[in-house]
Amino acid sequence: MDISKVIIPAAGLGTRFLPYTKAVPKEMLPLLNKPAIQYIAQEALASDIQQFLMVTSKGKNAIADYFDADPALELFLKERNKTALLNELDKIARTAHFSYIRQPEPLGLGHAICMARHAIASKEYFGVMLPDDIIVGATPALLQLIRIARQERASVIAVQEVPEEYISMYGVVSIKKQFTPNLFQVANLVEKPNKKDAPSNLAIIGRYVLSQKLFKALDEVGYNQDHGEIQLTDGITQMSKDGEKVLAYKVQGNRFDVGTPIGWIKALISLASQDPYYAPHIREFLMDFNTTTSFVYNSTKNLTPTL
Ligand code: G1P
Numbered sequence: 414m415d416i417s418k419v420i421i422p423a424a425g426l427g428t429r430f431l432p433y434t435k436a437v438p439k440e441m442l443p444l445l446n447k448p449a450i451q452y453i454a455q456e457a458l459a460s461d462i463q464q465f466l467m468v469t470s471k472g473k474n475a476i477a478d479y480f481d482a483d484p485a486l487e488l489f490l491k492e493r494n495k496t497a498l499l500n501e502l503d504k505i506a507r508t509a510h511f512s513y514i515r516q517p518e519p520l521g522l523g524h525a526i527c528m529a530r531h532a533i534a535s536k537e538y539f540g541v542m543l544p545d546d547i548i549v550g551a552t553p554a555l556l557q558l559i560r561i562a563r564q565e566r567a568s569v570i571a572v573q574e575v576p577e578e579y580i581s582m583y584g585v586v587s588i589k590k591q592f593t594p595n596l597f598q599v600a601n602l603v604e605k606p607n608k609k610d611a612p613s614n615l616a617i618i619g620r621y622v623l624s625q626k627l628f629k630a631l632d633e634v635g636y637n638q639d640h641g642e643i644q645l646t647d648g649i650t651q652m653s654k655d656g657e658k659v660l661a662y663k664v665q666g667n668r669f670d671v672g673t674p675i676g677w678i679k680a681l682i683s684l685a686s687q688d689p690y691y692a693p694h695i696r697e698f699l700m701d702f703n704t705t706t707s708f709v710y711n712s713t714k715n716l717t718p719t720l
Pocket of ligand 1: 522543545546582583584604616617618619645646670
Protein backbone atom coordinates (compact mmCIF):
# COMPACT_ATOMS: atom_id res chain seq x y z
CA MET A 414 0.00 0.00 0.00
CA ASP A 415 1.61 3.24 -1.18
CA ILE A 416 0.87 6.17 1.17
CA SER A 417 2.64 9.30 -0.03
CA LYS A 418 0.25 12.21 0.67
CA VAL A 419 -1.07 13.93 3.72
CA ILE A 420 -3.98 16.36 3.93
CA ILE A 421 -3.42 19.03 6.58
CA PRO A 422 -6.59 21.02 7.31
CA ALA A 423 -5.22 24.38 8.45
CA ALA A 424 -8.18 26.61 7.56
CA GLY A 425 -9.72 26.90 11.05
CA LEU A 426 -10.39 30.33 12.51
CA GLY A 427 -8.55 29.63 15.77
CA THR A 428 -11.35 31.03 17.94
CA ARG A 429 -10.03 29.19 21.01
CA PHE A 430 -6.88 31.30 20.78
CA LEU A 431 -8.38 34.75 20.19
CA PRO A 432 -7.35 37.53 20.12
CA TYR A 433 -3.89 36.23 19.07
CA THR A 434 -5.36 34.49 16.02
CA LYS A 435 -6.99 37.68 14.78
CA ALA A 436 -3.83 38.46 12.80
CA VAL A 437 -1.59 35.37 13.06
CA PRO A 438 -2.59 31.81 12.07
CA LYS A 439 -2.64 29.47 15.08
CA GLU A 440 -0.44 27.07 13.11
CA MET A 441 2.31 29.71 13.39
CA LEU A 442 2.35 29.72 17.22
CA PRO A 443 5.95 29.20 18.30
CA LEU A 444 7.00 26.03 20.10
CA LEU A 445 10.57 26.91 21.13
CA ASN A 446 11.98 28.55 17.99
CA LYS A 447 9.75 26.81 15.42
CA PRO A 448 6.09 27.27 14.52
CA ALA A 449 3.72 24.43 15.46
CA ILE A 450 3.15 23.58 11.78
CA GLN A 451 6.84 22.70 11.38
CA TYR A 452 6.44 19.89 13.94
CA ILE A 453 3.59 18.55 11.78
CA ALA A 454 5.71 18.75 8.61
CA GLN A 455 8.63 17.02 10.33
CA GLU A 456 6.40 14.24 11.66
CA ALA A 457 5.05 13.67 8.13
CA LEU A 458 8.55 13.57 6.62
CA ALA A 459 9.71 11.20 9.36
CA SER A 460 6.72 9.02 8.36
CA ASP A 461 8.03 8.96 4.77
CA ILE A 462 5.34 11.27 3.41
CA GLN A 463 6.52 13.88 0.94
CA GLN A 464 3.38 15.38 -0.56
CA PHE A 465 1.61 17.93 1.61
CA LEU A 466 -1.90 19.06 0.70
CA MET A 467 -2.38 22.05 2.95
CA VAL A 468 -5.98 23.30 3.17
CA THR A 469 -5.88 26.95 4.18
CA SER A 470 -8.12 30.00 4.12
CA LYS A 471 -8.03 33.78 4.18
CA GLY A 472 -5.35 35.14 6.52
CA LYS A 473 -3.16 32.01 6.47
CA ASN A 474 -0.52 33.09 3.94
CA ALA A 475 2.17 33.12 6.64
CA ILE A 476 2.18 29.31 6.46
CA ALA A 477 3.06 29.23 2.75
CA ASP A 478 5.59 32.07 3.19
CA TYR A 479 7.26 30.19 6.03
CA PHE A 480 7.92 27.05 3.98
CA ASP A 481 9.10 29.02 0.92
CA ALA A 482 12.78 29.21 0.07
CA ASP A 483 14.34 32.57 0.98
CA PRO A 484 17.57 33.00 -1.08
CA ALA A 485 18.34 36.46 0.35
CA LEU A 486 18.13 35.24 3.96
CA GLU A 487 20.14 32.13 3.08
CA LEU A 488 22.92 34.29 1.58
CA PHE A 489 22.89 36.61 4.58
CA LEU A 490 23.28 33.64 6.98
CA LYS A 491 25.92 31.96 4.80
CA GLU A 492 28.11 35.06 4.91
CA ARG A 493 27.92 34.94 8.70
CA ASN A 494 28.38 31.15 9.03
CA LYS A 495 24.94 30.77 10.55
CA THR A 496 23.24 28.47 8.02
CA ALA A 497 22.61 25.88 10.78
CA LEU A 498 19.68 28.08 11.86
CA LEU A 499 17.79 27.04 8.73
CA ASN A 500 18.97 23.39 8.51
CA GLU A 501 15.67 21.75 9.45
CA LEU A 502 13.67 24.05 7.17
CA ASP A 503 16.10 23.37 4.35
CA LYS A 504 15.50 19.66 4.67
CA ILE A 505 11.74 20.22 4.44
CA ALA A 506 12.19 22.45 1.36
CA ARG A 507 14.41 19.83 -0.33
CA THR A 508 12.15 16.83 0.38
CA ALA A 509 8.55 18.00 0.66
CA HIS A 510 6.20 19.18 -2.04
CA PHE A 511 3.50 21.57 -0.85
CA SER A 512 0.15 22.28 -2.51
CA TYR A 513 -2.06 24.95 -0.99
CA ILE A 514 -5.79 24.56 -1.42
CA ARG A 515 -8.27 27.17 -0.21
CA GLN A 516 -11.39 26.40 1.79
CA PRO A 517 -13.63 29.36 0.97
CA GLU A 518 -15.94 28.95 3.98
CA PRO A 519 -15.54 27.21 7.37
CA LEU A 520 -17.95 24.35 6.73
CA GLY A 521 -16.38 21.68 8.90
CA LEU A 522 -13.44 19.29 8.99
CA GLY A 523 -15.03 16.88 6.51
CA HIS A 524 -15.59 19.76 4.10
CA ALA A 525 -11.97 20.96 4.48
CA ILE A 526 -10.65 17.47 3.69
CA CYS A 527 -12.97 17.26 0.66
CA MET A 528 -11.27 20.34 -0.79
CA ALA A 529 -8.25 18.09 -1.51
CA ARG A 530 -10.15 15.18 -3.04
CA HIS A 531 -8.99 15.97 -6.60
CA ALA A 532 -5.41 15.19 -5.50
CA ILE A 533 -6.21 11.67 -4.28
CA ALA A 534 -6.45 8.83 -6.82
CA SER A 535 -9.07 6.13 -6.78
CA LYS A 536 -8.19 3.34 -4.28
CA GLU A 537 -5.41 5.52 -2.77
CA TYR A 538 -4.85 5.74 1.00
CA PHE A 539 -3.70 9.07 2.45
CA GLY A 540 -2.81 10.60 5.81
CA VAL A 541 -4.70 13.36 7.61
CA MET A 542 -2.96 15.41 10.30
CA LEU A 543 -4.81 17.97 12.40
CA PRO A 544 -2.21 20.63 13.20
CA ASP A 545 -3.68 21.47 16.64
CA ASP A 546 -2.48 18.07 17.84
CA ILE A 547 1.26 17.93 18.42
CA ILE A 548 2.40 14.42 19.32
CA VAL A 549 5.87 13.86 20.71
CA GLY A 550 7.27 10.35 20.99
CA ALA A 551 9.90 7.87 19.90
CA THR A 552 8.03 6.80 16.73
CA PRO A 553 6.15 9.45 14.71
CA ALA A 554 2.42 9.03 15.37
CA LEU A 555 1.51 9.04 11.67
CA LEU A 556 4.10 6.33 10.96
CA GLN A 557 2.54 4.16 13.68
CA LEU A 558 -0.79 4.35 11.80
CA ILE A 559 0.77 3.82 8.36
CA ARG A 560 2.39 0.57 9.54
CA ILE A 561 -0.97 -0.76 10.75
CA ALA A 562 -2.78 0.42 7.59
CA ARG A 563 -0.26 -1.42 5.39
CA GLN A 564 -0.34 -4.55 7.49
CA GLU A 565 -4.15 -4.71 7.74
CA ARG A 566 -5.06 -3.02 4.42
CA ALA A 567 -7.48 -0.79 6.29
CA SER A 568 -8.18 2.78 7.34
CA VAL A 569 -6.72 3.57 10.78
CA ILE A 570 -7.60 6.29 13.30
CA ALA A 571 -5.35 7.38 16.17
CA VAL A 572 -6.95 7.20 19.61
CA GLN A 573 -5.87 7.77 23.20
CA GLU A 574 -7.65 7.05 26.46
CA VAL A 575 -8.95 10.20 28.11
CA PRO A 576 -10.53 10.68 31.55
CA GLU A 577 -14.33 10.69 31.36
CA GLU A 578 -14.64 14.36 32.35
CA TYR A 579 -12.86 15.34 29.10
CA ILE A 580 -14.46 12.83 26.72
CA SER A 581 -17.07 15.27 25.37
CA MET A 582 -14.27 17.41 23.85
CA TYR A 583 -13.45 14.67 21.32
CA GLY A 584 -14.72 12.33 18.66
CA VAL A 585 -15.10 8.95 20.38
CA VAL A 586 -14.90 5.45 18.90
CA SER A 587 -17.37 2.68 19.52
CA ILE A 588 -15.50 -0.64 19.46
CA LYS A 589 -16.67 -3.68 17.49
CA LYS A 590 -13.73 -5.95 18.31
CA GLN A 591 -10.39 -5.79 20.15
CA PHE A 592 -7.40 -7.45 18.41
CA THR A 593 -4.50 -6.50 20.71
CA PRO A 594 -4.21 -4.19 23.75
CA ASN A 595 -3.73 -1.28 21.30
CA LEU A 596 -5.66 -2.25 18.15
CA PHE A 597 -9.43 -2.24 17.72
CA GLN A 598 -11.99 -2.58 14.96
CA VAL A 599 -14.35 0.39 14.94
CA ALA A 600 -18.14 0.05 14.74
CA ASN A 601 -18.83 3.77 14.48
CA LEU A 602 -17.67 7.18 15.69
CA VAL A 603 -19.54 9.76 17.74
CA GLU A 604 -18.45 13.40 17.60
CA LYS A 605 -18.25 15.10 21.02
CA PRO A 606 -20.84 12.98 22.88
CA ASN A 607 -22.19 13.83 26.32
CA LYS A 608 -20.23 12.09 29.04
CA LYS A 609 -23.08 9.63 29.66
CA ASP A 610 -23.48 8.78 25.94
CA ALA A 611 -19.78 8.19 25.18
CA PRO A 612 -19.38 4.67 23.73
CA SER A 613 -15.83 4.28 25.17
CA ASN A 614 -12.99 6.26 26.73
CA LEU A 615 -11.02 6.16 23.46
CA ALA A 616 -10.84 9.68 22.06
CA ILE A 617 -9.86 10.40 18.46
CA ILE A 618 -6.53 12.20 18.21
CA GLY A 619 -5.74 14.23 15.09
CA ARG A 620 -3.99 11.57 12.97
CA TYR A 621 -5.70 9.33 10.43
CA VAL A 622 -4.87 7.08 7.49
CA LEU A 623 -7.95 6.93 5.30
CA SER A 624 -9.16 5.32 2.12
CA GLN A 625 -10.17 7.39 -0.88
CA LYS A 626 -13.65 5.88 -0.28
CA LEU A 627 -14.01 8.58 2.40
CA PHE A 628 -14.98 11.19 -0.22
CA LYS A 629 -18.00 9.25 -1.46
CA ALA A 630 -19.00 8.60 2.15
CA LEU A 631 -18.78 12.35 2.93
CA ASP A 632 -21.04 13.02 -0.09
CA GLU A 633 -23.50 10.52 1.32
CA VAL A 634 -23.66 12.04 4.82
CA GLY A 635 -23.62 15.69 3.65
CA TYR A 636 -24.08 18.58 6.04
CA ASN A 637 -24.81 17.70 9.66
CA GLN A 638 -28.31 18.92 10.58
CA ASP A 639 -27.28 20.26 14.00
CA HIS A 640 -24.53 22.65 12.96
CA GLY A 641 -24.56 22.76 9.17
CA GLU A 642 -21.02 21.35 8.83
CA ILE A 643 -19.69 18.29 7.06
CA GLN A 644 -18.13 16.21 9.82
CA LEU A 645 -15.19 13.90 9.31
CA THR A 646 -16.43 11.52 12.01
CA ASP A 647 -19.79 11.09 10.20
CA GLY A 648 -17.91 10.39 6.96
CA ILE A 649 -15.68 7.74 8.54
CA THR A 650 -18.70 6.04 10.15
CA GLN A 651 -20.43 6.00 6.75
CA MET A 652 -17.30 4.63 5.06
CA SER A 653 -17.27 1.77 7.58
CA LYS A 654 -20.98 1.09 6.86
CA ASP A 655 -20.10 1.04 3.14
CA GLY A 656 -17.70 -1.86 3.85
CA GLU A 657 -14.27 -0.27 4.47
CA LYS A 658 -12.41 -1.84 7.42
CA VAL A 659 -11.80 0.96 9.95
CA LEU A 660 -9.38 0.35 12.83
CA ALA A 661 -8.47 2.43 15.87
CA TYR A 662 -4.90 2.34 17.17
CA LYS A 663 -3.78 3.65 20.55
CA VAL A 664 -0.85 5.79 19.46
CA GLN A 665 2.19 6.04 21.69
CA GLY A 666 3.42 9.53 22.52
CA ASN A 667 2.57 12.66 24.46
CA ARG A 668 -0.17 14.62 22.76
CA PHE A 669 -0.79 18.35 23.23
CA ASP A 670 -3.72 20.39 21.94
CA VAL A 671 -1.89 23.57 20.93
CA GLY A 672 -5.14 25.15 19.73
CA THR A 673 -5.74 26.47 23.27
CA PRO A 674 -3.47 28.65 25.43
CA ILE A 675 -3.28 26.02 28.22
CA GLY A 676 -2.39 23.17 25.82
CA TRP A 677 0.17 25.39 24.08
CA ILE A 678 1.83 26.36 27.38
CA LYS A 679 2.02 22.69 28.42
CA ALA A 680 3.56 21.76 25.05
CA LEU A 681 6.07 24.57 25.35
CA ILE A 682 7.16 23.56 28.86
CA SER A 683 7.33 19.88 27.94
CA LEU A 684 9.34 20.47 24.75
CA ALA A 685 11.66 22.91 26.53
CA SER A 686 12.28 20.44 29.38
CA GLN A 687 13.38 17.78 26.87
CA ASP A 688 15.57 19.99 24.71
CA PRO A 689 19.31 19.96 25.48
CA TYR A 690 19.66 23.72 25.01
CA TYR A 691 16.50 24.92 26.79
CA ALA A 692 16.14 22.22 29.49
CA PRO A 693 18.72 23.49 32.03
CA HIS A 694 17.25 27.03 31.92
CA ILE A 695 13.64 25.87 32.21
CA ARG A 696 14.28 23.29 34.94
CA GLU A 697 16.17 25.82 37.02
CA PHE A 698 13.45 28.40 36.50
CA LEU A 699 10.63 26.00 37.44
CA MET A 700 12.40 24.52 40.47
CA ASP A 701 13.36 27.90 41.78
CA PHE A 702 10.19 29.74 40.84
CA ASN A 703 9.76 31.57 44.15
CA THR A 704 13.34 32.74 44.28
CA THR A 705 13.17 33.81 40.65
CA THR A 706 10.01 35.85 41.11
CA SER A 707 11.40 37.46 44.23
CA PHE A 708 14.58 38.23 42.28
CA VAL A 709 12.53 39.91 39.56
CA TYR A 710 10.65 41.79 42.25
CA ASN A 711 13.84 42.82 44.03
CA SER A 712 15.63 43.86 40.91
CA THR A 713 12.67 46.03 39.95
CA LYS A 714 12.70 47.48 43.41
CA ASN A 715 16.41 48.21 43.11
CA LEU A 716 15.70 50.24 40.03
CA THR A 717 13.40 52.50 41.99
CA PRO A 718 15.30 55.74 42.55
CA THR A 719 16.05 56.23 46.22
CA LEU A 720 16.28 59.66 47.78
C1 G1P B 1 -11.42 17.38 15.89
C2 G1P B 1 -12.24 16.14 15.54
C3 G1P B 1 -12.43 15.26 16.77
C4 G1P B 1 -11.09 14.91 17.38
C5 G1P B 1 -10.28 16.19 17.67
C6 G1P B 1 -8.86 15.82 18.10
O1 G1P B 1 -12.19 18.18 16.75
O2 G1P B 1 -13.49 16.54 15.00
O3 G1P B 1 -13.12 14.08 16.40
O4 G1P B 1 -11.28 14.18 18.57
O5 G1P B 1 -10.18 17.02 16.50
O6 G1P B 1 -8.11 16.95 18.39
P1 G1P B 1 -11.82 19.72 17.06
O7 G1P B 1 -10.87 19.69 18.21
O8 G1P B 1 -11.21 20.29 15.84
O9 G1P B 1 -13.12 20.37 17.43
